[in-house]
Each structure stands twice: as C-alpha cells, then as structure tokens.
Amino acid sequence: KNEVEQSPQNLTAQEGEFITINCSYSVGISALHWLQQHPGGGIVSLFMLSSGKKKHGRLIATINIQEKHSSLHITASHPRDSAVYICAVRAGNQFYFGTGTSLTVIP
Amino acid sequence: KAGVTQTPRYLIKTRGQQVTLSCSPISGHRSVSWYQQTPGQGLQFLFEYFSETQRNKGNFPGRFSGRQFSNSRSEMNVSTLELGDSALYLCASSPMAGANVLTFGAGSRLTVL
Numbered sequence: 271k272n273e274v275e276q277s278p279q280n281l282t283a284q285e286g287e288f289i290t291i292n293c294s295y296s297v298g299i300s301a302l303h304w305l306q307q308h309p310g311g312g313i314v315s316l317f318m319l320s321s322g323k324k325k326h327g328r329l330i331a332t333i334n335i336q337e338k339h340s341s342l343h344i345t346a347s348h349p350r351d352s353a354v355y356i357c358a359v360r361a362g363n364q365f366y367f368g369t370g371t372s373l374t375v376i377p
Numbered sequence: 378k379a380g381v382t383q384t385p386r387y388l389i390k391t392r393g394q395q396v397t398l399s400c401s402p403i404s405g406h407r408s409v410s411w412y413q414q415t416p417g418q419g420l421q422f423l424f425e426y427f428s429e430t431q432r433n434k435g436n437f438p439g440r441f442s443g444r445q446f447s448n449s450r451s452e453m454n455v456s457t458l459e460l461g462d463s464a465l466y467l468c469a470s471s472p473m474a475g476a477n478v479l480t481f482g483a484g485s486r487l488t489v490l
Contacts, residue, residue, distance in 0.1 A: 303479065311414075311465050313481040356420060360475075363433035365410070365422035 273297050276357050276368035283375050289344040291371045293357030296338065304331050304342045305356040307370070313356075316342070347375045379404065381470050381482035389488045395456040398485045402449050402470030408432075409451040410479070411443060414465040423466075426451050427474035455487075463489045 275294045283289050293302070304316045317324050317331040319340065324331050328347075333340040344351055352375050357368040382401040390396050402409050410433075411423040422435035426445035443453040449470075455462055465486050469479040 300475075305481075311467075311484045311486070313467060313469075313484075315469075315479045315481065318478060358420070364435065365412075367420040367422075369419045 272369070273361070273366040274357055274359055274368040276355075276371050278371060279369065280372045281374070283347050283373070285348060285375055285377050287347050287375075289347050289351075289373065289375075291342045291355050291357075291373070293340045293342070293368055294338060295340075295357075295359050295361075295366070297359065297361040297366065299338075299359040299361050301360045302333055302340050303358040303360075304340075305358060307354045307356060309353075316355075344373075347373075349375045349377050351375050381468060381480050383466075383468055383482035383485050385485060386483065387486050387488075389490060390458050391490050392458055392460060394458050395454060396458060396487060397452055397454045398466055398468075398487075400451045400453075400468035400470075400482055402451070402468075403480055406470035406472050406480070407449050408471040408474045409445060409449065410469050410471070411451070411453050412467045412469070413437075414467060414484075415461075415463070420467075423453065425474070432474050458489045460489050463487060 277292045302319045306314045319333045328345045330343040354370040356370045384399045408427040410425040414420045425433040429445045440456045445451045465484045467484045469481045
C-alpha cells in the first residue's frame with residue numbers, strides 16, 4: 271500500500287484551462303510538498319504546506335489535515351506548465367512520494 | 378547565490394563496481410538529503426545528513442551509504458552495484474534538519490551495465 275496516492279496519473283489540458291491535481295496520504299505528517307519535474311530530471315519545490323492554503327502566481331495549493339488530502343491547482347494553464355507534479359509528505363523521519371501526475375498543456 | 382551542485386551528472390558503471398556521488402549544498406545550508414528516482418519505484422528517500430551526522434535513513438540496503446563533511450558537502454556511495462541501482466540520484470539542501478524547505482540539485486544519472 272502506498273502512503274501517498276496521486277490522481278490523475280496523466281492529464282492533458284488545453285491552454286487556459288483550470289487544472290487540479292489531487293494527493294491523498296495515509297500517515298501522520300509534519301509537512302507536505304508539491305514538486306515539479308521537467309523532462310531532463312530537475313526538480314523544483316513549488317510549495318511546502320502544513321495547513322491551509324498557499325498561492326504563488328497561477329499556482330494554488332491547499333491541504334486538509336483532517337481529511338489527509340491536498341490539491342494543487344493551476345489557473346490559466348500554459349504549455350510551459352507541462353511537467354510531472356509530485357506530492358511528497360514528511361512523516362516522522364521519513365519522506366514518502368506519490369507516483370506523480372504527468373501534465374501536458376496543449377497550445 | 379549558487380544552487381545545489383551534483384557531480385558527476387552522468388556515469389556508467391558495471392555490476393559489482395562501486396560509485397561515489399557528490400552534492401554541494403547552497404552556501405549556508407547545513408542539511409543534505411538524498412533520493413533515488415527510478416521509472417518503476419518513483420522517488421524514494423535514501424538518507425538525510427545534518428552537521429555531519431546521519432539523521433534519517435530510508436529503506437535501502439547497507440550497500441547505500443553516505444557522509445557529510447564539515448563544509449556541509451555530502452557524498453553518497455553505492456557498493457557492489459546491481460543493475461537495479463540504475464537511477465537518477467538527487468540531493469536536496471535545506472538550511473536546517475527537518476528538510477521542510479528543499480532545493481534540489483540537477484541529479485546524477487547512474488547507469489549500471
């Protein structure tokens with residue numbers, strides 16, 4: 271059983287669409303991260319959340335600690351948003367990762 | 378300021394050999410964590426170092442080891458390489474232990490033949 275589950279696995283959107291990626295986890299956490307990985311491998315940390323909601327430009331991340339669920343929203347999606355988005359949680363001394371959501375935004 | 382630097386970026390080894398990968402954190406960051414990424418298993422946590430001490434360790438065999446130096450630079454070593462060790466190895470640095478603010482390096486891509 272995976273400690274972190276993401277959905278959907280793959281997502282194709284038209285430019286300008288509103289996108290939501292979901293993450294559910296089964297362990298008690300101290301923090302949840304949303305990561306972005308472009309082809310070639312480099313990973314960028316988008317958000318670190320322990321409660322509530324954060325916004326950075328067109329990206330919004332929310333977390334519901336009681337429901338053990340987080341969402342990453344992208345407003346007005348753009349082809350440069352095409353990447354793999356990975357949810358990661360820190361639980362005690364361990365880090366657990368989702369399998370990632372591959373997003374393709376078509377012009 | 379410079380980001381997280383990983384060397385080498387690419388390397389090819391054969392089964393049974395050993396490999397050492399290096400990670401230089403952002404200046405002032407004292408915590409370094411290591412991760413393995415494979416197509417089959419995705420990202421997995423290897424270990425975390427802070428102030429030259431291993432703080433946390435993931436579920437990997439003893440062939441995987443690491444260390445951190447007084448300047449916060451870290452190395453990881455994999456001995457007796459297996460085909461399944463082929464992966465992208467990523468490190469991330471953070472100001473303090475707990476790794477709640479992560480800056481990743483570009484990774485070292487290891488191929489084991």
